[in-house]
Each structure stands twice: as C-alpha cells, then as structure tokens.
Amino acid sequence: xxxxxxxxxxxxxxxxxxxxxxxxxxxxxxxxxxxxxxxxxxxxxxxxxxxxxxxxxxxxxxxxxxxxxxxxxxxxxxxxxxxxxxxxxxxxxxxxxxxxxxxxxxxxxxxxxxxxxxxxxxxxxxxxxxxxxxxxxxxxxxxxxxxxxxxxxxxxxxxxxxxxxxxxxxxxxxxxxxxxxxxxxxxxxxxxxxxxxxxxxxxxxxxxxxxxxxxxxxxxxxxxxxxxxxxxxxxxxx
Numbered sequence: 056x057x058x059x060x061x062x063x064x065x066x067x068x069x070x071x072x073x074x075x076x077x078x079x080x081x082x083x084x085x086x087x088x089x090x091x092x093x094x095x096x097x098x099x100x101x102x103x104x105x106x107x108x109x110x111x112x113x114x115x116x117x118x119x120x121x122x123x124x125x126x127x128x129x130x131x132x133x134x135x136x137x138x139x140x141x142x143x144x145x146x147x148x149x150x151x152x153x154x155x156x157x158x159x160x161x162x163x164x165x166x167x168x169x170x171x172x173x174x175x176x177x178x179x180x181x182x183x184x185x186x187x188x189x190x191x192x193x194x195x196x197x198x199x200x201x202x203x204x205x206x207x208x209x210x211x212x213x214x215x216x217x218x219x220x221x222x223x224x225x226x227x228x229x230x231x232x233x234x235x236x237x238x239x240x241x242x243x244x245x246x247x248x249x250x251x252x253x254x255x256x257x258x259x260x261x262x263x264x265x266x267x268x269x270x271x272x273x274x275x276x277x278x279x280x281x282x283x284x285x286x287x288x289x290x291x292x293x
Contacts, residue, residue: 060119061086061214061245062107067116067126069106076102078269079116084214089236089246091260091277093253093291099269100249101143104216107247108140109133120214137165139212143219145203149192153183156191156202160209168213169242176205179238197228204235215239217248221255233258253291257281265290 060083069077077099084090094100105111107118109130118126125133134140148156157173164170177184180201186194191202200220207215220236221229229252236259239246250256256263256277263280265273267290273280280286 058085059122060084061121062247063117063119064103064107065117065119067103067106067118068114069102069111070114071102071111076111076269077106077113080266080269080271081116082264082271082274084245084247086213086245087240087243088261089240089248089259091256091263092247092249092266093251093256093263093280094249094266095251095291098266098290100266101218102269103266104140104218104247104249107133108138108216110140134210134212137168137211137213139207139210139215141203141207141215141217141220143222145196145199147191147199147202147206150190152188152190153194153202154187156206157209160206162210165211165213168211169208169239169244170211171208173209176208179235180205197224197231200224200228200232201235208239212244214245214247217246219249219251221250221252229255251291253280253287 062084065081067077067080080103092100092103102111106113109128113126117124120136120138154173182198183201183205191199220232233255236246260277263277264271265286272290273286
C-alpha cells in the first residue's frame with residue numbers, strides 16, 4: 056500500500072475549446088518518488104501537467120496537493136504552494152544571463168523542500184557554472200533545458216512537473232538529464248515527468264502511468280511496464 060500521496064489527481068477532465076482532452080485522469084505521486092507519465096504525442100501528457108498547474112482549467116475532478124484541492128486556482132497561487140513547472144518549450148529569458156535568469160526566480164526557503172542557491176545549482180549543472188554570464192539566447196537547446204530546470208529549482212519547490220525533458224536533445228545530453236533527475240530525487244525532491252521515451256523514464260522513474268487519448272491505461276512500477284509487452288505495444292510503440 057502506497058503512503059499518503061503528495062499529489063493526488065482524481066477523475067480529471069479538461070477541454071481545449073470543445074475538444075475533450077483529459078477524460079477522467081487519476082493517479083497519485085508519493086513524496087520523494089519520480090513518477091513518469093508516459094504516452095505518445097497528443098496523448099494528453101502536457102495537458103495533464105498544465106491542468107495540475109492551473110494553465111488549463113480543469114472542467115471536472117480534483118487535484119489535491121498535500122491534501123488540499125488546488126483545482127481551479129491560478130498558476131501563481133499553485134506555484135506559491137510549492138509546485139514548480141518546467142515547460143516543454145523552456146521559456147527562458149533570452150536577453151538575461153544565466154545568473155540573472157536564476158535571480159528572478161529566487162524564493163525564500165521552504166519547509167520540507169531542498170533549499171537551492173545559485174552556487175548549489177552550478178555544482179549540479181557544471182556547464183551553467185561555466186557560462187553564468189552568458190545570455191540565455193546564446194545557449195544550446197540542452198543548456199537552455201538545464202537552465203529552465205535550474206530556474207524552477209530556485210523557487211525551492213516540493214514537487215516539480217517536468218514536461219518532456221529528453222525531447223529533441225542529443226543522446227549525451229539525455230544521459231546528463233537522467234543523472235540530473237536522479238540527483239534531484241536524491242535531494243528528496245518529488246518529480247512528475249511526462250515522457251515519450253521509455254528508455255529515459257526507465258533510468259529515472261520509480262513508477263509509471265501510461266496515458267492514451269486522455270485516459271490512464273496502465274499504472275504500476277517501471278519494471279512492471281517493461282515486462283508488459285502488450286501495454287507497450289498498444290500505447291507506446293510508434
């Protein structure tokens with residue numbers, strides 16, 4: 056039996072205009088674990104993260120964070136409660152330096168969450184430490200992804216929503232990203248990541264939920280998913 060969840064999503068529905076994107080999505084994330092939300096393009100992964108963060112208003116259902124329903128709250132209110140969001144499209148401040156990008160996201164220390172400083176993040180992301188005065192727009196895609204994660208961590212979140220962290224990155228950067236996620240888990244951070252890449256998820260996640268056409272089709276450990284060829288063939292193969 057799982058411990059009391061840090062995040063519990065229950066019967067969540069969401070729409071884009073008249074398109075019914077999420078259809079009764081339910082899952083839970085336990086404190087200190089990495090849960091991978093897996094699925095093909097268009098399955099509803101990013102919409103799920105946006106609905107949790109308040110960027111897509113849930114039509115029905117609940118999103119409980121630390122036992123409190125946050126569905127319908129504004130994104131800045133949700134962020135203040137201790138949820139960090141790393142979007143797929145990064146959205147760094149391209150004209151600001153690495154150090155300046157981190158500074159604008161700084162928040163006070165938070166109970167029951169790792170406390171991050173620029174120096175700690177430069178130790179976690181050595182490449183960023185070597186380019187702290189470089190504008191964000193002059194960085195590679197992988198470097199920008201690392202900066203986006205580091206900027207989110209400056210808010211000292213309890214939970215991070217990580218959207219497609221390996222997409223479009225070179226294999227060597229994907230390996231570095233996997234090491235980073237494992238290091239964050241080692242710091243006690245709870246992570247919900249959306250992914251298409253089962254290989255990547257298998258190296259970082261404790262459990263997995265598979266989503267297809269806006270509904271959860273599988274939930275279990277990563278090892279159980281790897282052993283279930285039928286689920287992988289039906290919902291994850293391309």
